[in-house]
Amino acid sequence: MTVSRADWDSSVPWKRLEVGLPLQHERGEIARIVAHRRGTFGWQYGDWVSKRPFGRQFHKGVDLVGWIDPKGKEHSLKGTLCLAAFDGLVDYIGDDEDEQPSVVLRHSSIGKMRYRISFFGDLSELFVKKAGQRVKQGQPIGRPGRAPNGRHFTHFSIGYRPVEGVLRKDDYFVDPFSLIPGAKSAIR
Numbered sequence: 344m345t346v347s348r349a350d351w352d353s354s355v356p357w358k359r360l361e362v363g364l365p366l367q368h369e370r371g372e373i374a375r376i377v378a379h380r381r382g383t384f385g386w387q388y389g390d391w392v393s394k395r396p397f398g399r400q401f402h403k404g405v406d407l408v409g410w411i412d413p414k415g416k417e418h419s420l421k422g423t424l425c426l427a428a429f430d431g432l433v434d435y436i437g438d439d440e441d442e443q444p445s446v447v448l449r450h451s452s453i454g455k456m457r458y459r460i461s462f463f464g465d466l467s468e469l470f471v472k473k474a475g476q477r478v479k480q481g482q483p484i485g486r487p488g489r490a491p492n493g494r495h496f497t498h499f500s501i502g503y504r505p506v507e508g509v510l511r512k513d514d515y516f517v518d519p520f521s522l523i524p525g526a527k528s529a530i531r
Contacts, residue, residue: 353454404500
């Protein structure tokens with residue numbers, strides 16, 4: 344998919360864009376994505392990955408832990424690639440709060456108030472190397488990492504980042520499952 348000049352405009356909301364599947368597996372077609380039941384978008388208690396008891400906190404994305412093939416068989420993320428969900432530029436490469444590789448992709452121009460972003464955290468390997476690097480929708484950007492229990496997973500978020508100097512202090516995120524194409528994603 345080629346991004347039009349209009350789609351690159353930061354005022355176009357995510358829901359009006361054709362967001363791509365953020366995962367690809369070397370063994371087969373992904374029909375649905377599986378998120379950990381305690382790693383869904385919204386309010387959570389504690390951290391299922393690190394077991395830190397941080398109390399009630401808003402989880403700004405989904406923790407992807409597997410995929411389901413067209414025949415209904417569930418698979419882990421072993422051998423899976425994390426893909427750019429939309430054309431963009433690498434905005435940030437560094438460690439996330441768990442000191443794991445992460446990447447922020449910018450998917451729009453920097454408007455007056457905000458710009459669109461996506462985020463992959465808890466990666467084991469990055470394929471993008473520097474800020475400013477262009478990425479195409481569906482391009483591999485990294486591999487999922489592992490939780491302390493050995494389970495492969497990655498954190499995926501979609502949202503908006505305010506332009507420096509704007510009063511709003513935090514990024515604003517939307518539920519990625521409301522934008523991911525195909526069949527409804529399963530929660531396990």
